[in-house]
Structures are given as structure tokens and as C-alpha cells.
Amino acid sequence: MKAPNDKLRWSLRRVRVIAGNTFREAVRMKLFLAMTILAIGALASSFLFQEFNFGSSELKFIADFGFGGMTVFGSALAIIVTAQLFYGEIEHRTALTLLAKPIYRSEFVLGKFLGAWATVACFLGMMTTCLIFALWWRETSIMVEYPDDFQDGRIVRYGAVIGFSAIQALRIGILCSVVVLFSTYASSSLFAMVMGVLIWIVGQLQHITTEAWIAVDNWLLKGVYALASFALPNFHLFDVGDKLALGENLPGAIYGKLGFYSLLYVSFYLAVASASFNRREL
Amino acid sequence: MNSNYSIIPFCIAIALAIGWVVSPLDRSISEALGQRAEVESLRQLDSQFGQGLSVAVLGGYRSVTANLVWLSKNRNWEKRDLAGTFAKIGLVTSIDPRPEIFWLNGARIIANDMPAWVVGDRNTNQLASTEEGRKVAHQYAKRALLLLEKSRVHHSENPDIYLEEAMIYWLKLDDLERAAERVLRATQAMNPPYHAFRIYGEMLTRLGRKQEALGFLERHYKTLPDNSPEAMKIVVGDRIRALRQEIATSGEDEV
Numbered sequence: 001m002k003a004p005n006d007k008l009r010w011s012l013r014r015v016r017v018i019a020g021n022t023f024r025e026a027v028r029m030k031l032f033l034a035m036t037i038l039a040i041g042a043l044a045s046s047f048l049f050q051e052f053n054f055g056s057s058e059l060k061f062i063a064d065f066g067f068g069g070m071t072v073f074g075s076a077l078a079i080i081v082t083a084q085l086f087y088g089e090i091e092h093r094t095a096l097t098l099l100a101k102p103i104y105r106s107e108f109v110l111g112k113f114l115g116a117w118a119t120v121a122c123f124l125g126m127m128t129t130c131l132i133f134a135l136w137w138r139e140t141s142i143m144v145e146y147p148d149d150f151q152d153g154r155i156v157r158y159g160a161v162i163g164f165s166a167i168q169a170l171r172i173g174i175l176c177s178v179v180v181l182f183s184t185y186a187s188s189s190l191f192a193m194v195m196g197v198l199i200w201i202v203g204q205l206q207h208i209t210t211e212a213w214i215a216v217d218n219w220l221l222k223g224v225y226a227l228a229s230f231a232l233p234n235f236h237l238f239d240v241g242d243k244l245a246l247g248e249n250l251p252g253a254i255y256g257k258l259g260f261y262s263l264l265y266v267s268f269y270l271a272v273a274s275a276s277f278n279r280r281e282l
Numbered sequence: 283m284n285s286n287y288s289i290i291p292f293c294i295a296i297a298l299a300i301g302w303v304v305s306p307l308d309r310s311i312s313e314a315l316g317q318r319a320e321v322e323s324l325r326q327l328d329s330q331f332g333q334g335l336s337v338a339v340l341g342g343y344r345s346v347t348a349n350l351v352w353l354s355k356n357r358n359w360e361k362r363d364l365a366g367t368f369a370k371i372g373l374v375t376s377i378d379p380r381p382e383i384f385w386l387n388g389a390r391i392i393a394n395d396m397p398a399w400v401v402g403d404r405n406t407n408q409l410a411s412t413e414e415g416r417k418v419a420h421q422y423a424k425r426a427l428l429l430l431e432k433s434r435v436h437h438s439e440n441p442d443i444y445l446e447e448a449m450i451y452w453l454k455l456d457d458l459e460r461a462a463e464r465v466l467r468a469t470q471a472m473n474p475p476y477h478a479f480r481i482y483g484e485m486l487t488r489l490g491r492k493q494e495a496l497g498f499l500e501r502h503y504k505t506l507p508d509n510s511p512e513a514m515k516i517v518v519g520d521r522i523r524a525l526r527q528e529i530a531t532s533g534e535d536e537v
Binding site for chain 1: 289293294296297298300301302304305307308310311312314315343344345346349
């Protein structure tokens with residue numbers, strides 16, 4: 001039996017329990033269902049929008065639509081779900097009941113993050129399945145119509161679609177950790193969501209600020225651009241859809257590099273979130 | 283109330299340090315993915331339109347946004363709105379520079395339609411016959427070439443872009459020398475069409491460089507497959523024979 005003055009050991013098991021509960025709570029949210037239906041509906045609408053397609057091939061157009069849905073709806077879901085699940089616990093005082101038990105706040109932070117991330121990963125998994133099915137179904141019918149164009153077999157690289165989805169999961173992992181950080185500090189869930197959206201936009205445009213940082217002469221602007229380009233992650237690095245939609249293969253090292261990049265940022269944001277949450281009076 | 287203020291400067295410092303540490307990694311990933319070239323087109327886009335559109339673009343809905351803008355451009359085209367059509371061609375090619383069709387059709391509208399809008403339908407003959415008309419035609423031809431030049435970042439190996447430039451140089455600017463140079467580049471691009479080689483041979487002939495044209499077509503003839511209708515091996519063979527005769531005749535005349 002454990003002595004009463006024994007120091008509580010940090011436990012991954014407790015993290016897993018919190019993450020599991022967070023995930024169950026998240027997938028029961030109406031918002032999750034609505035977002036998933038909306039994203040799949042958007043993917044299905046690519047068949048209707050083909051009438052307005054002038055530039056690219058039909059399969060590339062469908063792939064673009066699916067990739068767009070994963071990125072936009074996945075990011076929106078990550079921001080809303082993470083803020084709702086984390087800040088909701090503080091707002092409804094349920095965090096007090098949980099944290100009254102022998103549990104570290106850092107375990108709570110990590111558990112909430114993993115639960116939210118798993119929810120968005122589940123969404124990405126469903127979207128990937130739907131996209132693969134849509135592409136496979138359309139490619140099969142095109143193959144019947146134009147067999148000469150498919151003499152070397154299927155042209156869609158389905159493995160690349162899964163690769164894209166995995167890379168988006170990394171991007172969304174960073175976004176979830178940012179929202180967790182702001183949730184530990186925020187005084188309303190809206191603040192955490194707005195900050196999440198702002199970081200998302202700035203992160204997407206970060207590569208432009210890097211160019212601007214080098215180009216401008218004004219020191220004040222240089223400082224602002226430097227802050228934006230160094231202090232925030234570059235989400236544009238995860239926009240690999242263009243390459244994959246064009247049928248190009250990504251070098252294997254890219255997956256490793258992006259994984260390392262994400263791990264670094266997620267670890268940092270979660271460490272700061274834990275420090276911030278430890279200091280917070282609930 | 284929370285007491286996080288003391289850790290904020292510390293966190294910002296660490297964030298900056300991480301950013302600085304990962305910047306080489308960031309650069310290597312963006313270079314491997316060919317993302318450096320996109321900065322310019324996105325910058326152009328942001329200078330013209332609002333952030334909402336950029337987010338739509340960055341979110342991945344490039345194709346559909348570009349297609350819808352292209353559709354709305356047709357409305358400007360119908361109204362013969364020079365500024366609107368020109369701006370939307372620029373916008374579409376900024377939003378989604380990948381499809382060649384936007385560049386090609388955009389350049390055709392600028393080079394062929396816009397001069398006619400300026401002088402009026404009844405006066406299109408002036409574009410070739412009067413000095414003023416030629417000035418207008420040249421001005422828009424140069425604008426079309428400028429547009430196609432911008433496509434180079436994304437289509438440096440696309441023979442159709444070079445052929446389009448060649449047509450503008452030839453038919454709008456009466457510059458056969460430069461047109462031939464562009465067609466030659468088309469033949470050196472990736473998967474060049476067979477007709478590019480025939481056009482280059484013909485242009486060399488028109489420039490009076492028959493010997494060069496003969497040599498070029500002879501080399502090309504050896505690479506042609508026998509059973510491809512697009513290759514037109516028989517036509518190329520006939521042209522080679524005709525050129526040999528022409529060169530022999532002119533040689534006799536000189537003697």
C-alpha cells in the first residue's frame with residue numbers, strides 16, 4: 001500500500017483515461033457530427049461543381065476538394081472542439097472535481113490535448129475514406145469510358161491521399177496544442193477560439209512574413225515580422241496537396257521532417273500550457 | 283485570477299529560440315516541396331483582394347475558387363470591360379497558377395480580343411493597316427507576353443506556353459525571328475508535340491535559313507515513329523525532299 005506522504009507519480013494511464021473520456025465526449029457533440037456531414041457534403045458537391053471546372057482534370061478537381069475539406073473543416077473542428085472541451089471543463093467547474101483527485105494538471109492538459117487530437121484524427125480518417133471512395137468510384141467509371149488513357153493501370157495514388165491525411169493530422173496537432181495553451185490562460189472559450197483562428201491564419205501566411213522580414217528596412221516592422229516568423233509555426237509547410245494532386249511523390253524524408261517539426265512545437269506549446277495551467281486559480 | 287504574466291516573456295523567448303532553431307528545417311521542407319515560388323503569387327493576390335479570399339485559397343479550395351472567378355470574368359468579357367477582364371485574368375492565375383488553360387486563354391483574350399474592343403468591331407482591319415491600329419495591337423500583344431512570362435514559374439517546361447508566345451510574336455508583333463526562338467524552346471521542353479518541330483522547320487524556311495531547316499527536319503525525321511498519325515512522318519519526309527530540291531535549285535541559280 002502506498003504511504004500517504006509518497007509523492008504521486010506522473011502516470012500515462014491517467015492521461016489515457018482523460019484522453020478517452022475527452023474523445024467520447026467530443027464524438028457525442030452535435031458539432032462534430034455537423035462538421036463531418038458538412039465536410040462530406042462539400043466533398044460530394046465536387047461532383048456538381050465539375051460543371052464549373054475549366055482548369056484541371058476531373059480527378060484532380062475532386063482530390064482538391066477533398067484536401068480542402070480536410071484542411072478547412074479539420075482546422076475549424078480542431079479549434080472549436082479543443083476550446084469547448086478544455087475551457088468547458090473550467091467554465092462548468094467539472095475540472096475542479098477532476099483535479100481534486102490525485103492527478104497532475106499536466107496530465108489533465110496532455111489528456112485533453114490527446115482527446116481533442118484523436119477526435120480530429122477520427123474526422124480526418126472518415127474524410128480520407130470518403131475521398132478515396134469518391135476518387136476510386138469516379139476513376140473506375142472514367143476507366144470504362146476511356147480505357148486507352150489507363151493502359152498502365154490506375155493513375156490516382158491512393159497511398160498519397162493517406163499520406164496527405166497523416167500530414168494534416170500533424171498540422172492539426174499543432175493547432176490543438178495552441179488552442180490548449182490559450183484555453184489555460186483565457187477567461188472565455190471565445191477568446192481561445194479567436195486566438196486559435198488568428199494563429200491559424202498567421203501560421204498559414206507565415207512564409208510571407210519571413211520574406212517580408214528580410215525585405216523591409218523599417219526596424220519596427222522588421223521586429224514584428226521577425227516575431228511572427230520565428231515565434232509561430234509555419235502551417236504552409238503542411239500544404240502538400242498541390243504536389244500530391246499532381247501525381248508527384250513526396251520524398252520520404254519530408255514525412256520525418258514534418259513529424260519532427262510538429263513534435264517540437266506541440267511539446268513546447270503543451271509544456272507552456274502545463275506551466276500556465278499550474279499557475280491558474282480555478 | 284491567474285498569474286501568468288511572469289512567464290510570458292520567458293515563453294516568447296523560448297518560442298523565438300525554437301523558431302530560430304527550426305528555420306533551417308523549415309527552409310529545407312519548403313524547398314523540397316517547391317513552395318518558395320508561391321510567395322510571389324500569393325503576395326500579388328493579397329495586394330489585390332482581401333484576406334477572406336486568401337484563406338479560401340490557402341485552405342485548399344483553389345480549383346473551385348479559380349473556376350468561379352474565371353466564370354465571373356466571362357461577364358466582364360461579355361461587357362468588354364478591359365480593366366475588369368484584365369484584373370480577373372490576373373486574379374485567376376494568381377489563385378491557381380497550375381492549370382495552363384487559364385494562362386493560355388487569358389493571353390489569347392488579351393492579345394486577340396482586347397485590341398478589337400479598343401478600336402471597335404467595325405475597325406478591326408485598322409489593327410493591321412494603320413499605324414495607330416498596329417500600336418494598339420502591339421501594346422496588347424506585349425501585355426499578353428508579360429502574362430505568359432509570369433507563368434514560367436509554374437510552367438517552365440510546358441511547350442504549349444512557348445508555342446502561344448511564338449504565335450503572338452509572329453502574328454501580332456510580326457517578329458518571326460523571336461517566334462522561331464520560342465518554337466525552338468517548345469521543341470526542347472518536356473513532351474513537345476510533333477507539330478512544334480514542323481512549325482520550327484517552316485519558320486526557319488520562311489526566315490530564309492533553308493539549310494538549317496533541312497538539317498533540323500532530317501534530325502527530327504529519324505526520331506519519328508512510323509505508325510503515329512500525329513507524327514505525320516510522310517508529310518515531314520515530303521517537306522525534306524521539297525527543301526532539298528529548293529536548296530539544289532537555288533544552288534544551281536547561284537552558279
